[in-house]
Amino acid sequence: MSEVLVLVDHVDGEIKKVTFELLTAARQIGEPSAVVVGSPGTAAKLKESLAAYGAAKVYVAESDDATGYLVTPKVDVLAALVEKTAPAAVLVAATADGKEIAGRLAARTGSGLLVDAIGIEGSAGDVVAVQSIFGGAFVVKSKSNKGTPIVSVRPGGLEAEQAQGAAAEEAVDVPAADAAKSARITGQEPIVGGDRPELTEASVVVSGGRGVGSAEQFEVVEKLADAFGAAVGASRAAVDSGYYPPQFQVGQTGKTVSPQLYVALGISGAIQHRAGMQTSKTIIAVNKDAEAPIFEIADFGVVGDLFAVAPQLTEEVGKR
Ligand code: FAD
Numbered sequence: 001m002s003e004v005l006v007l008v009d010h011v012d013g014e015i016k017k018v019t020f021e022l023l024t025a026a027r028q029i030g031e032p033s034a035v036v037v038g039s040p041g042t043a044a045k046l047k048e049s050l051a052a053y054g055a056a057k058v059y060v061a062e063s064d065d066a067t068g069y070l071v072t073p074k075v076d077v078l079a080a081l082v083e084k085t086a087p088a089a090v091l092v093a094a095t096a097d098g099k100e101i102a103g104r105l106a107a108r109t110g111s112g113l114l115v116d117a118i119g120i121e122g123s124a125g126d127v128v129a130v131q132s133i134f135g136g137a138f139v140v141k142s143k144s145n146k147g148t149p150i151v152s153v154r155p156g157g158l159e160a161e162q163a164q165g166a167a168a169e170e171a172v173d174v175p176a177a178d179a180a181k182s183a184r185i186t187g188q189e190p191i192v193g194g195d196r197p198e199l200t201e202a203s204v205v206v207s208g209g210r211g212v213g214s215a216e217q218f219e220v221v222e223k224l225a226d227a228f229g230a231a232v233g234a235s236r237a238a239v240d241s242g243y244y245p246p247q248f249q250v251g252q253t254g255k256t257v258s259p260q261l262y263v264a265l266g267i268s269g270a271i272q273h274r275a276g277m278q279t280s281k282t283i284i285a286v287n288k289d290a291e292a293p294i295f296e297i298a299d300f301g302v303v304g305d306l307f308a309v310a311p312q313l314t315e316e317v318g319k320r
Pocket of ligand 1: 208212234252276286304305
């Protein structure tokens with residue numbers, strides 16, 4: 001069976017959920033080999049969970065240089081592995097970093113790039129990326145006709161399923177080229193929502209829309225989110241109105257989320273918003289307009305004023 005390289009997405013050895021989705025996707029077309037690029041000791045922390053999602057092999061590229069230099073060490077490691085193993089495909093999370101890695105890797109290896117996949121089909125030599133376009137209105141399938149297909153996979157786009165793998169370790173070098181050292185990360189700080197889970201990782205997301213009315217009033221959304229231990233999201237209208245920062249936008253031009261529970265407060269449910277949250281397992285909508293399209297996809301709906309409903313919900317959740 002052909003190898004499929006999966007770049008492990010982690011922060012300081014804490015694995016991101018999207019990695020399990022990538023390993024699940026990889027199993028559709030071959031045998032997943034996880035690629036861990038990080039500081040020394042990272043792979044040891046991740047190995048067990050990578051095995052639980054079917055990683056047959058774990059390539060370990062550990063060095064003090066691996067994390068300090070933006071995306072280039074990851075591109076270097078993946079490019080070396082593409083040459084060495086001739087995999088069926090390389091799968092990378094379609095995050096801000098992942099998109100840059102995928103693009104650079106495709107250019108470096110002279111390969112075709114398939115972006116923002118929500119599924120993978122086919123087999124080695126005939127890899128097909130499934131993509132959702134026009135706000136989820138159409139599903140298209142694409143193939144690369146040059147080199148090793150490099151596929152960026154949308155976080156939350158598919159369901160992760162467990163399958164035991166051997167996770168056999170193999171060390172690889174991290175070639176820290178001088179060019180890579182021209183820009184160094186000196187520190188990272190979250191801007192807002194520091195203690196909350198990341199939007200695409202959270203099992204509960206509470207989002208606010210234009211109906212929230214102002215940046216100050218977004219506090220009602222945050223309080224409910226904190227009662228649930230949830231991430232906060234926002235519609236584009238809320239972001240464009242300056243109520244909440246752009247990195248929290250959910251939808252076609254924002255992030256895709258697929259939590260166990262999605263709570264939409266004052267969001268009408270435009271197709272572009274739905275594109276980013278409609279695969280959530282349970283959807284609760286609070287909207288004062290009974291005709292709002294969000295109710296078409298909501299499992300539970302409350303027709304009412306969010307400023308009356310959300311605080312009651314916050315209080316109830318807080319009691320449990
Ligand atoms: P509105 O449509 O204005 O809805 C506000 C809702 O709040 C209404 O239904 C109203 O009844 C309700 N409301 C008002 N006050 C209260 C209250 N007190 N209590 C309860 N309910 C109340 N949108 C996204 O969200 N994400 C995207 O990624 C995205 N990408 C886009 C890409 C393109 C190319 C385009 C053209 C559009 C995109 N949009 C996106 C915008 C999208 O079309 C909608 O304009 C947007 O989702 C509307 O946001 P909203 O539901 O918050 O606002």
